[in-house]
Amino acid sequence: MLYRMSNPEQKSMKDAHIAPAPARTPAISVKSLSKQFVIPHEKTNSLKGAFVNIFRKNTYERFYALKDVSFEVKKGEFFGILGRNGSGKSTLLKILAGVYTPSSGAVKIGGLVSPFLELGIGFNPELSGRDNIYLNATVLGLCEKEIDAKFDSIVAFSELARFIDQKIKNYSSGMQVRLAFSVAIHANREILLMDEVLAVGDSNFQSKCLREFARYKEMGKTVILVTHDIATVQRYCDRAMLLRAGEVAMIGTAEEVGNEYIYQNMSDEEKRIVKEQEAAKVKASRDAVNARKDADNLKGQALEDERTRQAVEQKRQEEERKNKVAEITGVEFLDRDGKVKNVFETGEVINIVVTNKFYKEVKDPIFGVIIKSLNGVQLFVTNTEFKKMVTGTMPVGGTEVVFEIKNRLATGTYSITPAIADVTAKIFFDWKDNLKQLNIINRDYNSFGTSDFEHKIIIKK
């Protein structure tokens, strides 16, 4: 393990953070870093446990939180680290901060680090905001004189002047973050490590923090931001790294990495959906087989009971069908080539195939779908009536209705609600709210909002 300062003189320099940063030296250089956690299957937290384990074979799992991670961050860069939960991004940050020691590989840090890993490091709930500023700032390496000098500025930035002599335990979590963040940026180190700080705190304070990061950058300082908020990374970071299961999936511009992250998440979603569907199919056939087996194994009275039960059930279903006119049995998304997919690109044709079952003959029913955003806003509603279609008589049995849509939805997840109504549109035979989710990604360019219109931007001078 090589863990040393790339610039040893800084150690002895009292005011190292004022000294001009040597140009072209990386602020952080990580080479084939691995971190392995050994997780015992039964955590030994007592001596007895340890003694017992001498005689028993100790079972434990080796788990790589980080595997062969290499990257470099230049001085003055705003670097984002993206990844899902458990991808190792927080472990990486803790190694950079020195909380964990790496299992192998080299980490070189060229400057003083101010980590901001979690809410209120070293904060004590029983102490006042004032005392906590002193405590926290000392923990971040400021001396008493420096804190005295910066105290007012710290309080002003946190906007907590009114509460500064109250105990921290009476602060809201947003207030605690504000105070902690304020101290962290006043620590005035060369490298700022930030973990999910923007999750808490209102939007005003968030933008204030981001402005502060930008100012940091201008001063030639380095900011490392760990998050899963793609928008923040794309808007503020110069470069970013995507971690996936402890490995570097991608390093590049914030834009590229952000898009890749969205895409990967979507393909995960796709895999999950397919897996679920397969599992459901397998389960259904297994259940059917089991039910038959169970029936075969039954004897005497039990067999009689089972037969009655089945007869009753059959009758109930028939009864239900008598009352029911039609039922929506499923929705699938097909692309132009008839391949079933769950993730579509903007501009692509989506065939929304709704399968129905009619129990009675129906004349001119209306078929419709609603596309909704995840927060329930109707983005698009269409049906056969709106399109001035006369559907004709539906025979008893299965039918398929295909809604062929040229997709203009923006990157994100949406839900599909199909419905069947009678010719008057007053009686609904079936309505399945948010029956299925649809994922959209635009890999060509970024945009915000739910719609993604085909557009050009023309500049005239």
Next chain:
Amino acid sequence: MPQTHENHRELVMRIAKTDFKLRYHGSVLGYVWVVLKPLLMFTILNFVFSSIFNFRNSGTPYYPLELLTALLLFQFFSEATMTGLTSLVSKAQLVTKIYVPRWTIVLGSTMNTLFSYGINLIVLAFFFVLYHKAPTLSGVVMFLVYSALLYILAVAFSFLAAPFYVRFRDIATIWEVALSVIMYASPIIYPLSIIPMKYWQLILLNPVAFIVNYGKQGLINGNFTTVGHFVAMAAGIGLSCIIAYLVFRKYEKTVAEMI
């Protein structure tokens, strides 16, 4: 290690001060307990042992003073080791959420008990006045030296045990029992003179017993140990502290993952 700190002294003092501030937090009497607790212990032990065993007539005319002195020393040791032992766990935030040199946490935590010990020494001085007993200058100096040695011993124990306490919380219970064994194995509630002389050496091999005995003897009766014995004991304690620190540095690395 990534540099987050230049000023370790400030950090240690800040940790100690914060601990001291929080120590009697939420209690009505607050800091009065710093002196009240040892005085209550003293009153009970003094009542029981002076009246029942009648040490006054067995060649220890200043038994109450000896008892109080020894008791303060021992309580200081007991508190310092207990807070030192549990320091990494009780300040887990400083271990898992940020990097500060871990030895500062252990040192800062034990230092807090040094403050209360200092306050108690003032009370002790008051008792000397009360009993019309003036210690010699060399007695006072040696007493302070012994106090320092005792503190180093407590720090050594804390360095040695704190990283293991993170994994094995039983150590605190074991140490509590061990402390009461040490207390009865040291001349605190009884004078060394009631023990047959042939066992003295054995008893005084225990550094706590050695410090308690000669600390109070020097202060009250002007009896000192030989230079050779003193140097051997001081060197032993110093060496054990260095070894303990090295062990600490070896095992602190994985502490953040274990808490």
